[in-house]
Amino acid sequence: MGDLIGRDRPLAVLLAESRKALSGRGGACFVTGEAGIGKTALVSAVVGSARAAGAAVVVGACWESEEAPDCWPWLQVVRELRPQHRFAQSGFEFYAALRDNVFRLVGEVWTLTFAERSVQVPDSKGLRDLHALLSNPGADISASWLLNPDAPKALGADDVLDDEAKARYRQRLDELESRIDEEPDARKAARLDAERQALLDELRAAAGLGGRTRRLGDTAERARKAVGNRVRDALRRLDDRHPALAAHLRGAVATGSTCRYDPAPGVTWRL
Numbered sequence: 585m586g587d588l589i590g591r592d593r594p595l596a597v598l599l600a601e602s603r604k605a606l607s608g609r610g611g612a613c614f615v616t617g618e619a620g621i622g623k624t625a626l627v628s629a630v631v632g633s634a635r636a637a638g639a640a641v642v643v644g645a646c647w648e649s650e651e652a653p654d655c656w657p658w659l660q661v662v663r664e665l666r667p668q669h670r671f672a673q674s675g676f677e678f679y680a681a682l683r684d685n686v687f688r689l690v691g692e693v694w695t696l697t698f699a700e701r702s703v704q705v706p707d708s709k710g711l712r713d714l715h716a717l718l719s720n721p722g723a724d725i726s727a728s729w730l731l732n733p734d735a736p737k738a739l740g741a742d743d744v745l746d747d748e749a750k751a752r753y754r755q756r757l758d759e760l761e762s763r764i765d766e767e768p769d770a771r772k773a774a775r776l777d778a779e780r781q782a783l784l785d786e787l788r789a790a791a792g793l794g795g796r797t798r799r800l801g802d803t804a805e806r807a808r809k810a811v812g813n814r815v816r817d818a819l820r821r822l823d824d825r826h827p828a829l830a831a832h833l834r835g836a837v838a839t840g841s842t843c844r845y846d847p848a849p850g851v852t853w854r855l
């Protein structure tokens with residue numbers, strides 16, 4: 585913050601109040617004025633001078649937003665106070681409860697809380713897929729299972745891999761191979777490689793039995809596409825409602841023939 589020009593009188597009032605607070609007599613001041621008039625600049629100058637005088641200053645702010653977290657400015661205050669003051673402990677526990685990540689369906693509405701921001705969004709298949717993945721972090725879950733959890737696991741002997749499906753598999757393999765080469769993130773590259781391996785296994789199985797094509801193919805390919813699409817749809821809709829959550833999920837969720845949620849350590853959910 586650069587130097588404040590003018591504002592001598594309001595500055596003097598606020599500095600006097602902060603000195604009173606330092607001597608143990610707290611109070612409240614309201615700084616009002618039209619947009620852009622310099623409220624934040626004024627208060628920042630007071631904060632700077634109080635800090636210079638040795639005061640512990642914590643700041644809580646509210647921004648215009650459709651879904652403000654409960655007690656937004658107090659969350660910020662308690663969080664900043666925590667390392668400094670033991671008395672803030674109970675406040676921190678309260679804050680921690682609010683901070684929990686939530687991915688829960690109640691009735692037909694999902695409550696999604698992430699990074700201290702909570703939104704409610706209507707049910708969708710993509711959100712159900714994401715919920716299944718979040719419920720099994722680090723596990724490979726097949727797209728076929730997500731598409732149809734009740735279907736028997738083994739595919740019928742008449743599920744053949746037709747030429748068109750094979751061609752699509754090969755195309756996907758090529759695509760994966762070039763992406764693996766270009767992927768700088770080792771974890772993501774490993775995920776792509778796992779998908780590549782799964783595809784190769786399927787192709788190999790299909791080419792078995794004396795060269796006669798058998799099994800898989802359309803079913804798995806359809807599941808891969810359908811689940812990929814509906815997860816992408818859900819994330820696209822989340823972009824508006826909760827950009828931080830959408831970004832987190834995009835980074836941590838991989839979709840393909842198998843799907844997987846790999847969060848950074850420490851990210852947990854109430855599901």
Ligand SMILES: Nc1ncnc2c1ncn2[C@@H]1O[C@H](COP(=O)(O)OP(=O)(O)OP(=O)(O)O)[C@@H](O)[C@H]1O
Pocket residue numbers: 586587588589590591617618619620621622623624625626
């Ligand atoms: N007295 C001042 N001297 C120097 N710069 C100032 C002063 N008041 C405001 N500014 C500058 O003008 C711009 C707008 O001020 P500021 O952000 O403090 O306004 P605001 O009242 O907090 O606005 P909003 O209502 O949007 O929150 C900032 O770049 C700030 O640094």
Ligand SMILES: [Mg+2]
Pocket residue numbers: 623624625
């Ligand atoms: Mg302001």
